[in-house]
Amino acid sequence: MPQSDHKLIEAFQQGDEFAFVALYNRYKGPVYAFCAKMLLDRAVAQDVMQETFVRVYENRQRLMKVGSFKSWLFTIARNQCLNNLRRSKRHTKFDETAADVQVFDGETPFARLMKAEQVELVNRFLNELSPEYREVLVLREYQNLSYDEIASVTRNTVSSVKSRLFKARRKLGQFLQPWVEPEGDHPDAENPDSEPEPHHKPVLRRVS
Amino acid sequence: MTESNDGYDPMKKSSEARRTKTMCADRHFERLLNLYVDGELPSGEQAELFAHLSMCAACRxxxxxxxxFRLVSRQETFVVPPATDEAVFARIDRLRRAPRSVLHRVSERRFFGGQIHGRVSFRSALLAAVVLIVFGLAVRPNPTPDATASTYHVTETVIDDGALYIIGPGVTVEGKRLGR
Incomplete structure (x- = not known):
């Protein structure tokens, strides 16, 4: 049975290095995912993730003073990402070749290609978003954090988090709507004779 | 996803023209929809949302x-490369083996034996240095006489006749005799 974060932190503070390894193994994936979607560059995300865990190791004596290890960890990662974005002005470029999708047994190459295309489309959208909208959307959709947890990570109020998240989703709707497979009741359905626009392809629902 | 030959950019097309069509004007239902997607909408309000969804194509x-979007976000995988794991633990190993260097990190500097914790910015350090220099110049003591250099004070003295003067050896006395 996996140990709780609290017990691992206690053991880590008492000098148990294996406890740190357990915490690292538990959170390296989420932190890496968060950094990758914030920075849109997996190589840089690896560096930022590395720096995040080194800081956790250095500041281990402060661990008990914070309420939630997960929130504290994401706060460090978020600050590192924002510093990195500020330094490199990385808003305008992202790694288009880094789309890495889960492969299921029996999945056709076409389905895999469609998934990669979807990931790239989502990355294009995230690249358009400013970091303050991007962070709440990534923390909610990719990390499944609650409003309270996001507020704790971003040092904001819950109402501010909701406001930013809802606005980000509004932008998401405006951006992705043309790519979502139209249904009978899609707004375009009111003009069925119209020619489909070039590149207006419903990529987002084919592999669902 | 790439730009086509006719100069059409799918990024720019992103629904500028259809923005008004895709969004429901009622922000109340947009809020309900967001809360529902996040699992935060009370069951009592769900009926209201579903009734609206059945009528509003834009909200649907x-x-x-x-x-x-949620489906795509759940399908994307993030595997940390083994080389990154190794790099993290190598850095931590270096920290553990060289605790003195850890203390020299800016964030870990301690003053007065750890009684005062804090970071010293370059600006503060520069200001302190300037204050010390100015203070040092202000209270600078008088220069001490150099033992190797000879200093002679020439004093003109009027010598009156008739008195007794004792003059040490090696001292030359020059003066003009006053007429009486």
Whole structure:
């Protein structure tokens, strides 16, 4: 049975290095995912993730003073990402070749290609978003954090988090709507004779 | 996803023209929809949302987008490369082996034996240095006489006749005799 974060932190503070390894193994994936979607560059995300865990190791004596290890960890990662974005002005470029999708047994190459295309489309959208909208959307959709947890990570109020998240989703709707497979009741359905626009392809629902 | 030959950019097309069509004007239902997607909408309010969804095509389309985005976000995988794991533990190992260097990190500097914790910015350090220099110049003591250099004070003295003067050896006395 996996140990709780609290017990691992206690053991880590008492000098148990294996406890740190357990915490690292538990959170390296989420932190890496968060950094990758914030920075849109997996190589840089690896560096930022590395720096995040080194800081956790250095500041281990402060661990008990914070309420939630997960929130504290994401706060460090978020600050590192924002510093990195500020330094490199990385808003305008992202790694288009880094789309890495889960492969299921029996999945056709076409389905895999469609998934990669979807990931790239989502990355294009995230690249358009400013970091303050991007962070709440990534923390909610990719990390499944609650409003309270996001507020704790971003040092904001819950109402501010909701406001930013809802606005980000509004932008998401405006951006992705043309790519979502139209249904009978899609707004375009009111003009069925119209020619489909070039590149207006419903990529987002084919592999669902 | 790439730009086509006719100069059409799918990024720019992103629904500027259809923006008004895709969004429901009622922000109340947009809020309900978001809360529902996040699992935060009380069951008592769900009926109101579903009734609206059954009538509003724009909200249904927005709902589909949110679900599609969630599907994509759940399908993307993030595997930390083994080289990154090794790099993390190598750095931590270096920290553990060289605790003195850890203390020299800016964030870990301690003053007065750890009684005062804090970071010293370059500006503060520069200001302190300037204050010390100015203070040092202000209270600078008088220069001490150099033992190797000879200093002679020439004093003109009027010597009166008739008195007794004792003059040490090696001292030359020059003066003009006053007429009486």
């Amino acid at each position: 389309a927005h709902f589909n987008v949110l679900l599609a």
